[in-house]
Amino acid sequence: MGGVGGGCLGRTMKEEKNFNNPLLRIEDLVVEFPASQGRTVHAVSGVSLDIRQNETLGLVGESGCGKSSLARAIMQIPPPTSGKVLIEGVDLTQLHGRKLKEVRGRFQMIFQDPASSLNPSRAVGESIAAPLLSLGGMNKAERRLRTREMMTAVGLNPELHYGRRAHQLSGGQCQRAGIARALITRPQLLVCDEPVSSLDVSVQAQILNLLRDIKESYGLAMLFIAHDLAVVKNICDRVAVMYLGRICEVAPCESLYATPAHPYTRALLDAVPRPDPGYPAPDSGMLPGERPSPLDPPRGCRFRTRCPRAADICSEIRAELRDIAPNHEVACHFPLDVRPENGGFDGR
Amino acid sequence: MTGPDQDLLVVGGLTVQLQTEQGPIRPVDSVSFTLEKGKTLAIVGESGSGKSMLCRAILGLVPARGNIRFDGRDTGKLTGREMNRIRGRDIGVVLQDPLSSLNPVMTISDQIIEPMRIHLGITRREGVERALYLLCSVGIPRPEERLGCYPHQLSGGMRQRVAIAIALACEPKLLIADEPTTALDVTVQAEILTLLARLQMERKMAIILVSHDLGVVAGCANNIAVMYAGRIVEQAPAAELFRRMRMPYTRALFDAIPRIEDPPQRRLPNIPDLPPNFAALPPGCRFAPRCPRAGERCRTEEPALVCDEDRNHRYACWFPV
Numbered sequence: 001m002g003g004v005g006g007g008c009l010g011r012t013m014k015e016e017k018n019f020n021n022p023l024l025r026i027e028d029l030v031v032e033f034p035a036s037q038g039r040t041v042h043a044v045s046g047v048s049l050d051i052r053q054n055e056t057l058g059l060v061g062e063s064g065c066g067k068s069s070l071a072r073a074i075m076q077i078p079p080p081t082s083g084k085v086l087i088e089g090v091d092l093t094q095l096h097g098r099k100l101k102e103v104r105g106r107f108q109m110i111f112q113d114p115a116s117s118l119n120p121s122r123a124v125g126e127s128i129a130a131p132l133l134s135l136g137g138m139n140k141a142e143r144r145l146r147t148r149e150m151m152t153a154v155g156l157n158p159e160l161h162y163g164r165r166a167h168q169l170s171g172g173q174c175q176r177a178g179i180a181r182a183l184i185t186r187p188q189l190l191v192c193d194e195p196v197s198s199l200d201v202s203v204q205a206q207i208l209n210l211l212r213d214i215k216e217s218y219g220l221a222m223l224f225i226a227h228d229l230a231v232v233k234n235i236c237d238r239v240a241v242m243y244l245g246r247i248c249e250v251a252p253c254e255s256l257y258a259t260p261a262h263p264y265t266r267a268l269l270d271a272v273p274r275p276d277p278g279y280p281a282p283d284s285g286m287l288p289g290e291r292p293s294p295l296d297p298p299r300g301c302r303f304r305t306r307c308p309r310a311a312d313i314c315s316e317i318r319a320e321l322r323d324i325a326p327n328h329e330v331a332c333h334f335p336l337d338v339r340p341e342n343g344g345f346d347g348r
Numbered sequence: 349m350t351g352p353d354q355d356l357l358v359v360g361g362l363t364v365q366l367q368t369e370q371g372p373i374r375p376v377d378s379v380s381f382t383l384e385k386g387k388t389l390a391i392v393g394e395s396g397s398g399k400s401m402l403c404r405a406i407l408g409l410v411p412a413r414g415n416i417r418f419d420g421r422d423t424g425k426l427t428g429r430e431m432n433r434i435r436g437r438d439i440g441v442v443l444q445d446p447l448s449s450l451n452p453v454m455t456i457s458d459q460i461i462e463p464m465r466i467h468l469g470i471t472r473r474e475g476v477e478r479a480l481y482l483l484c485s486v487g488i489p490r491p492e493e494r495l496g497c498y499p500h501q502l503s504g505g506m507r508q509r510v511a512i513a514i515a516l517a518c519e520p521k522l523l524i525a526d527e528p529t530t531a532l533d534v535t536v537q538a539e540i541l542t543l544l545a546r547l548q549m550e551r552k553m554a555i556i557l558v559s560h561d562l563g564v565v566a567g568c569a570n571n572i573a574v575m576y577a578g579r580i581v582e583q584a585p586a587a588e589l590f591r592r593m594r595m596p597y598t599r600a601l602f603d604a605i606p607r608i609e610d611p612p613q614r615r616l617p618n619i620p621d622l623p624p625n626f627a628a629l630p631p632g633c634r635f636a637p638r639c640p641r642a643g644e645r646c647r648t649e650e651p652a653l654v655c656d657e658d659r660n661h662r663y664a665c666w667f668p669v
Contacts, residue, residue: 200561237612273534
């Protein structure tokens with residue numbers, strides 16, 4: 001906790017400015033899709049988040065909670081139903097056509113399934129160079145040079161891998177190619193949508209280390225989406241927990257893991273498998289019932305139907321995000337006690 | 349406890365050889381192990397280490413050399429028809445991706461009833477009753493509403509539960525679960541693992557659980573076998589293995605797991621490079637090119653799987669940890 005306050009004091013003027021002016025600001029973002037019989041899928045329902053320069057923000061939640069919809073809304077593929085996506089003060093939702101394309105190089109995305117995010121009939125090197133071609137402004141020799149440079153930066157061998165097709169690479173190598181393609185436009189923000197979920201633990205460790213290195217060397221900010229809190233802790237500075245289209249908790253890594261305040265965060269923490277045969281099996285009663293449909297989310301708090309602490313008020317009044325500790329926000333009427341001396345989460 | 353009566357599956361010197369453009373390869377190479385009735389054996393290794401091929405060989409779905417004794421019978425001597433009676437009845441299978449392992453144009457109930465009609469000869473009406481019971485026991489709420497559903501109408505976790513219900517329909521003695529939770533969320537993964545453990549207790553069923561993650565199998569396996577490039581390189585009871593990992597590969601797999609207890613932003617010790625290509629295996633120990641402990645001997649001579657009899661711990665390494 002002290003690290004957050006202490007960090008502020010030690011900042012230079014310029015850093016202080018960056019600290020207060022986030023690189024990415026999402027305001028009241030709503031993503032809805034039409035469904036059959038005139039119904040609506042409420043994928044993201046009023047999310048506001050900031051990502052500072054050089055910061056990695058983790059976004060955690062189960063499948064179908066709207067994580068990917070949020071990521072795509074940031075990328076404007078497609079633009080959100082309503083709300084703002086500001087990159088250094090410029091609202092992307094107000095830009096269209098060529099104007100949007102001009103700024104696209106500043107925010108790039110990598111995807112979950114590395115093999116299917118590369119064009120199978122194209123040489124991997126060409127896929128990596130494609131964003132440069134689309135943005136224009138470089139000749140062929142320059143593009144080739146930059147592509148080779150990026151391939152080396154992500155641990156691919158340009159001599160060996162440039163002409164390969166995606167199916168001739170391993171899953172880890174495909175993900176490296178995806179990262180090179182995203183970095184080739186020199187973005188400030190990298191949106192990573194479950195980049196390691198489909199990889200082996202050994203390759204996952206390689207990719208996590210690679211992402212950390214490139215973040216340092218290119219001064220990137222990242223939005224890192226995952227469903228595994230152990231993975232997120234390994235790479236993120238701050239974490240936002242999402243459930244059914246809403247943010248339930250946002251906190252710096254240290255305080256979220258030491259003292260989770262939202263019952264859902266606690267359930268996610270308990271579900272992480274421990275590489276220890278003596279560790280008690282996760283309590284499967286922790287999240288009873290089924291995840292409600294985003295077609296018809298519960299009134300009030302959306303987590304209440306599965307929450308062990310839910311009371312009448314939870315179905316009537318939606319809890320808004322509020323500060324319960326420095327930089328630690330939670331949206332819950334009955335948050336878990338966050339003071340560590342009173343039995344906070346200690347890893348059991 | 350141990351003894352021929354307790355052994356459900358005895359695999360000896362199992363080898364799968366395939367012809368490829370690059371020449372013959374052996375994705376499973378001289379694999380031997382024993383699985384007792386009602387116990388769980390976890391098979392752990394990276395993609396391409398031969399785990400899934402081993403499962404297929406046990407099921408008789410790929411031609412293999414070596415011995416497989418299942419429930420006292422040598423499956424190599426069985427006819428195709430006899431083997432068909434074992435698959436689906438005595439051995440159930442759950443695969444990684446339920447969306448592709450389930451039939452997209454058949455209802456859930458038809459898919460659960462099908463193996464029971466084929467293997468147990470029951471009527472449709474009995475089948476529906478049993479399907480309801482099975483869906484209940486795998487934790488699907490309001491099963492009567494799900495019977496008429498198609499797989500795409502269910503969530504990933506529900507689909508995997510349905511796949512488990514199908515595998516359990518004929519009360520198998522052995523369940524082969526090939527990466528059953530890899531495609532799922534951590535929360536759903538925890539539920540599925542708890543479910544498998546409960547079903548095993550109730551039904552006294554043996555399980556072969558395949559995974560790339562030692563963390564996933566730690567809580568539910570009795571025995572763990574680590575596979576690398578087609579061979580078992582270490583095998584021990586779970587508690588013994590986690591107490592003392594002898595083979596550097598096992599240790600490296602373990603160290604690569606991000607832990608929730610670790611401080612944030614910890615750099616993970618990773619295994620460099622990739623597993624070897626089966627068509628161009630390195631001489632000596634197959635892990636040597638990636639091994640931090642490898643010495644001269646490792647690059648020329650392949651270590652045999654030796655057994656520490658007291659601890660029932662097997663490992664193949666010249667310089668064990």
